[in-house]
Every structure is written in C-alpha cells, then in structure tokens.
Amino acid sequence: MKKLNPEKLTVEFRPYVTPLAPICPRVYTLTHSDITAELFLTMGSWIAYDKVTSMRDEVVGSWRVENNCYYFSVYVYIGNFGQKETHLRDAIFRRELPLALEAIFYGDRQFLLAHPPLAQAPIWIHFDSEDPAFNKWEYWGKPLEYSF
Structure with missing residues (x-):
C-alpha cells in the first residue's frame, strides 16, 4: 500500500x-491528478460535482x-465497460482505496479528533456497477485503521 504524502x-x-461540524451532512469528494500524483479533498454538504471528471475515478464518502x-459510507463507480475494463477499474479502486481512505481521514483529522466515536465507526464501500459480479457492498474496517 502506498503511504500518504501530506504535502500532496x-x-x-x-x-x-x-x-x-456538522457530522451530517458531511460529504467528501476525493479526486487526484495522474500527472502530479496530487490528491484533492473537498468537504461539503453534497458531492463536489465540479471536481468530478468524465473518468469517474473519484471517491465519495459521507457519514450516515x-x-x-x-457509519462511513463510500461510493466508487466501477461501471460496466466490458469485462476486461470493468475488472481493471475494480482492481485499481481496490489497490488505491487504502490511500484514498487515509487521505480522507488525514484531511479531516481535526473533525475525527473532535468526535472520537467516529474513529470506531464501520466503513462500508459500495462498488457500483451494472455488472452484478462487480456491484457489491463491502466492510473495510474503521477510520482508526487508516492512520490519521
């Protein structure tokens, strides 16, 4: 797993x-630059649609x-681009999600320190795909497990 570089x-x-504050609604939109390896975390009351690109490789999280x-709910769009491409997108998201979660919780660490029980809340990730083989919900631990 790659480690977060806070400078990026x-x-x-x-x-x-x-x-x-607030706990709800509190929506996280995490995007990145493939060129610079920078991560961009936007926190608001709704998804930062102005940050979402046609690649649909953002990670969106919110407290529910x-x-x-x-619990912390995360959404990633796997889509349905044919078996090979969909499998590749799924693999990339799974490889990068630990870094994405670390970035979200590091970027909002003041909030988590102010609300300690949230660090123990379950993380549920929705891998969204029209292909049933890739459309699933999975438990991914607790925020505390992604150092912040």
Whole structure:
C-alpha cells in the first residue's frame, strides 16, 4: 500500500462545513491528478460535482446514521465497460482505496479528533456497477485503521 504524502494533499471546505461540524451532512469528494500524483479533498454538504471528471475515478464518502449508529459510507463507480475494463477499474479502486481512505481521514483529522466515536465507526464501500459480479457492498474496517 502506498503511504500518504501530506504535502500532496489539498483540502477544501465548502460552505456549511467546518473543520469541526456538522457530522451530517458531511460529504467528501476525493479526486487526484495522474500527472502530479496530487490528491484533492473537498468537504461539503453534497458531492463536489465540479471536481468530478468524465473518468469517474473519484471517491465519495459521507457519514450516515442507521439505528442511532454512525457509519462511513463510500461510493466508487466501477461501471460496466466490458469485462476486461470493468475488472481493471475494480482492481485499481481496490489497490488505491487504502490511500484514498487515509487521505480522507488525514484531511479531516481535526473533525475525527473532535468526535472520537467516529474513529470506531464501520466503513462500508459500495462498488457500483451494472455488472452484478462487480456491484457489491463491502466492510473495510474503521477510520482508526487508516492512520490519521
């Protein structure tokens, strides 16, 4: 797994979201540059659609509540580009997700330190694809497991 280089991470807060609040809605849009290897984390009340490209290789996360318990929900678009390309996208997301999660939790570490129970919340990732073989939800640990 690649380790996060904090110097390559740019963090932006959109209106209505601060380093400490709110928990919900709090939506993370993580994008990157293939050329510079920089990561761009935008936190707001909704997805930063202006950061999403036609490649659809962003990682989107948000805090959710179910039965009075918080969890971190992540969405990645695998799509359906034919078996070979879809398999490749799935493999790339799986390889890069630990770094993406580390970037999200590092970029919002003040928030997690202010809300310690969230560091123990489960992370659920939705790999979204029209192909049933790639369309699934998976448990990926807790934010605390991705050093922040």
